[in-house]
Amino acid sequence: MTLPRDYGGQSCALSRSMEIVGERWTLLIVRDAFQGVRRFGEFAAHLSVPRAVLTDRLATLTGAGVLERRPGAGRREVYGLTAKGIALWPAVRALSAWGERFHPAEGGARRVYVHAADGAPVDEDGRCTACGGHVPVADLVVVPGPGPRPPAPAPIP
Amino acid sequence: MTLPRDYGGQSCALSRSMEIVGERWTLLIVRDAFQGVRRFGEFAAHLSVPRAVLTDRLATLTGAGVLERRPGAGRREVYGLTAKGIALWPAVRALSAWGERFHPAEGGARRVYVHAADGAPVDEDGRCTACGGHVPVADLVVVPGPGPRPPAPAPIP
Numbered sequence: 001m002t003l004p005r006d007y008g009g010q011s012c013a014l015s016r017s018m019e020i021v022g023e024r025w026t027l028l029i030v031r032d033a034f035q036g037v038r039r040f041g042e043f044a045a046h047l048s049v050p051r052a053v054l055t056d057r058l059a060t061l062t063g064a065g066v067l068e069r070r071p072g073a074g075r076r077e078v079y080g081l082t083a084k085g086i087a088l089w090p091a092v093r094a095l096s097a098w099g100e101r102f103h104p105a106e107g108g109a110r111r112v113y114v115h116a117a118d119g120a121p122v123d124e125d126g127r128c129t130a131c132g133g134h135v136p137v138a139d140l141v142v143v144p145g146p147g148p149r150p151p152a153p154a155p156i157p
Numbered sequence: 158m159t160l161p162r163d164y165g166g167q168s169c170a171l172s173r174s175m176e177i178v179g180e181r182w183t184l185l186i187v188r189d190a191f192q193g194v195r196r197f198g199e200f201a202a203h204l205s206v207p208r209a210v211l212t213d214r215l216a217t218l219t220g221a222g223v224l225e226r227r228p229g230a231g232r233r234e235v236y237g238l239t240a241k242g243i244a245l246w247p248a249v250r251a252l253s254a255w256g257e258r259f260h261p262a263e264g265g266a267r268r269v270y271v272h273a274a275d276g277a278p279v280d281e282d283g284r285c286t287a288c289g290g291h292v293p294v295a296d297l298v299v300v301p302g303p304g305p306r307p308p309a310p311a312p313i314p
Contacts, residue, residue, distance in 0.1 A: 012267060013256035014188050014249065020260075021252070022181065031171050065259075084259050090251035090281055092171065095178070098248060099170035102222075102241050103177075110169060124247055125283055125291065134282065 020064045021088065025049050026057050030085060031092050033067060035111070035142050038078035061085070089137045090126060097124030109145035116141045177221045178245065182206050183214050187242060188249050190224060192268070192299050195235035218242070246294045247283060254281030266302035273298045 021027050028047055037043055044054055058079060061067040066085040072078035093113065100109050101124070113122045116139045120130030128135050178184050185204055194200055201211055215236060218224040223242040229235035250270065257266050258281070270279045273296045277287030285292050 012185075012188070012253070013260070013262070014253045015185060015256070016260040016262075017252040017256035018181075018184060022179075022184070024175075024179065027175060027179070028169075028172060031169070087255055087258065091248060091255060094247035094251050095174040096169070096171045098244055099172070099174035101244065103170070103173040105170070105173075 017091075020060065020066065021091075023057060023060065025053060026061065027088075027092060027095065029054070029057055029061065030066065030081070030088055031096070033079065033081045033085065034089065034092060034137075038080065039072065039076060040079075043079075086137050089140075093122070093126060094124055105147045108147040110147040111142050112145040113140050114143055115139060174248075177217065177223065178248075180214060180217065182210060183218065184245075184249060184252065186211070186214055186218065187223065187238070187245055188253070190236065190238045190242065191246065191249060191294075195237065196229065196233060197236075200236075243294050246297075250279070250283055251281055262304045265304040267304040268299050269302040270297050271300055272296060 021030065025047065028049075029043060032043055032046055037046055040054070040058070043049070043058070044051055047054070049057075058067065062069060062079070064084075065082055066088065067079045068082050069077045070080050114120060115122055115128040115130065115133075115135045118128065118130045120128050122135050122140065123129050126134055178187065182204065185206075186200060189200055189203055194203055197211070197215070200206070200215070201208055204211070206214075215224065219226060219236070221241075222239055223245065224236045225239050226234045227237050271277060272279055272285040272287065272290075272292045275285065275287045277285050279292050279297065280286050283291055
């Protein structure tokens with residue numbers, strides 16, 4: 001069943017968020033942006049998402065001010081997180097932590113978010129597991145975890 | 158374009174979470190469960206979601222162990238959050254807070270999560286804005302905010 005993008009009759013804050021980031025793949029695009037993915041082709045290769053879907057989702061995210069187009073190297077534009085996009089970090093972190101806790105990958109997490117200052121992992125409430133402090137996005141580093149390596153990216157047609 | 162429920166090629170924790178709670182309406186059902194909604198008819202009236210969609214989403218959530226069926230009053234079963242479902246609280250809170258911050262409802266939030274001990278609102282990282290402590294789900298109370306009242310529920314066919 002195809003459902004409309006909006007949530008008729010719902011006026012809560014969660015439904016307003018889901019109208020922007022509740023589409024399939026959208027939060028994975030935002031997650032990739034946190035991990036440094038910038039170019040259309042990189043998103044397409046990294047996510048193996050149909051290009052038409054990626055185009056639609058990037059349009060939604062730029063239209064909503066979550067991502068913005070910026071000049072990249074050469075003639076290509078890149079996508080970067082705005083302040084509004086960076087503010088999605090607690091949601092991305094919480095959903096990632098939940099998946100890791102209840103549906104762990106064999107061998108452990110593929111990527112781990114750590115506090116740049118001391119190298120310790122960040123817990124699901126965004127606190128450093130070593131110093132206990134709340135870690136802002138700017139002080140986070142994504143490092144490879146013990147889990148399986150990602151599959152080789154699909155060739156870009 | 159209809160996309161499959163799974164995210165082919167993605168093995169990250171976020172994609173595993175989204176396979177369960179990334180379907181349209183699913184997180185709103187979980188949010189309602191946090192706010193005390195228990196019966197099928199109450200979810201249907203509160204969310205104005207097509208009953209076929211609600212049936213599908215509740216089946217997904219019970220199948221994944223996020224909700225469980227429990228004996229209710231009379232012959233009707235009710236749905237309750239499991240420990241795995243309660244663990245979704247940081248995600249529900251973060252996405253709600255983001256919607257409230259960047260797409261505020263006219264007049265303010267319709268519902269506010271407060272710390273039962275001192276009645277102060279909880280911030281988007283789950284800390285009490287008065288005492289500064291981290292507030293577990295069991296110590297949360299949902300109270301009406303200054304925002305618009307919800308629309309009258311649609312009649313249940």
